[in-house]
Amino acid sequence: MDVWGDLPGQEKAITALRRAVAEGNPAHAWLFTGPPGSGRSNAARAFAAALQCQVPDPEQRGCGTCKACITVLAGTHPDVALISTEKVNYQIEDVRTLITKAQDRPSTAPWRVIIVEDADRMTERTTNVLLKSIEEPPPHTVWMLCAPSPADVLVTIRSRCRSVSLAVPTRQSVAELLVRRDGLTTEQADFAARVSQSHIGVARRLARDEQARRRRDTTVRLPLRIRSVSDAVMAAAELVELSTAEATASSTERAETEASSLRTSLGLDADSPIPPQQRSAFKALEENAKRRARRATTDALDRSLIDLTTFFRDVLVLQLRSGSELVNDYLADPLHAYANASRSEQTIAKIDAIAEARKRIWTPGNPLLTIEAMAVSLRPAK
């Protein structure tokens, strides 16, 4: 089993990457683009593994069995750094440390590889810090940036990178992967691949986690319950609660663990007061936790809104009689009823309202109010 096996439906990209490995002299910066869930960072990781692979024949690199391949894929290779952020945006300090690291010679392998996940989560100022390093890295350094689309990174970055675009994998290929790698039954895998719209990560979570499935189901059925303004406001409150409760709970728990371990390392008891000199350390910790929590809750909310969109997407498919498959096939009857009761323009307006809300939840606005404004637009027209 070679390193490319976990990238369903990306044959075209894989061919290009294999060729780059075989030539033995890869470009110094790569930009992996593709819709969420298409496996951008996995593709970057597989490419890194193939570059570092210890097989002597360049055509056969990426064996998936040598030590280098295994450690890169497991994320423990000393010369491959996988950078991601748990906050809404990368902090500029984090990126500065990366640049220093990029100057180091690789210690064991032929290349030093730095994979930056979600390169779109950088503000312009942060990206500018990277420019110089991406343009002329030391001879043994390879940068790999991942972003949903080339338009999500600055044009100055884009022009310095060789681009690899990934396609949306087909439902069948995602289902096959879930069966093969995660040992799911065919029906489970097929359902998960369908409702997640081929988002590999989401599909796996839905297939494994009963709670996640139930949450999604409640979300998708929400439009069926909204009849009046009063229903809409209630549904909005429920949606926010449903999607953020788990994220909030887990991030609070993590913040508490961190604070108590900082106390231990500073030699403070659980209830002794924090000395003024050390208060800033705790303050920074809280600040970090707050940023992480915001990212986590907003991500969860965003996911729910995507799920909600699938309902109206299906309604639109029925109204336009396009004959495409329904994402929420198991809700076919209520979907038909809903589609017959409204017109396609109204459905499009509702999809727009959801898209507007998805944009707005990333701004500093009040999330509940944003969702309420969306929910009142989802009322059926008279």
Added chain:
Amino acid sequence: MAAPRGTSKNAGISWRTVAPAPMILLQGSEELLASRAFELVRAALRASGEIELTRFEAAAYERGELLLASSPSLFSETKLVEVRGLATMNEDFLNDALTYAKSPAPDVTLIMHHGGGVRGKKLLDALKAAGAVVVDCQPLKKDAEKIDFVSQEFRAAKRKLSAEGARALVAALGNDLSELGAACSQLLQDTTGIVDQDVVDKYYGGRVEATGFKVADAALAGRADIALSTLRHALATGTDPVPIVASLAMKLRQVAKVAGVRKSSGQLASELGMPPWQVQQAQEQARHWNPDDLARCIRLVAEADAQVKGASRDPEYAVERAVTQISLAARR
């Protein structure tokens, strides 16, 4: 902790009765009272001849300055030394002032303001022991004290203020003593004769309790005139647009929750987890609304929320627009 007024021996004399003395200590965080006391002392000294005035900030004091300022003058003028910000004094000032307190110079009036806190407690004690005059500049907390302040202001100017007028003035501007003082001087200059409630209302009416909730209540009841004037007062008194939009959103949410639901207020209160009076108020306001307008206004407030949090260059316009649209959408 400020000592409770009138009970402690150290509370000091009122700022109105302050007179030049070798050492005067103004204690308390109310800047207006302290600056009035500084003015009174200055005026009293100026009335009796030329003075040489020196001012210090205790935080930026350099060693020896106090000695320099208090040493005898060539022209034998009276010397006045004003020191502000003792609460953040530096070590140099502390040491020099302690030395000075032991042997105050003749013909010098040293007046100092300490805003509160523990910094320089040693100096304060030393000053009191050395017989410094302590002047009380604690903030006025009770309405009665504020009314007393206002009446005294008018009495000092030999004008009359009716009891209702005093009460109305304190209700409108009582949060900030310096505003209250400014309002008094404006009324004294702009009007003639007795100042009563009508005069105060003319100048400061409607300013009373201008909170986001008052704005929201007026807007949801469809009273555009009241909503907008209250909004203007709220913004003018420094209320941020963000909490005003938040209260609009909250009120709309409450109305939306009860709108079109045919249940008693008690039943709704327990279902929604809201206090019964809130449910009743929301039901009352819901009578002004139809579902489509309500939906439109919720969208509008969401937009205003984004605008006041950075999406627009003019947050005040955004909130004003939201308030106008909501008031117009509600049926009177």
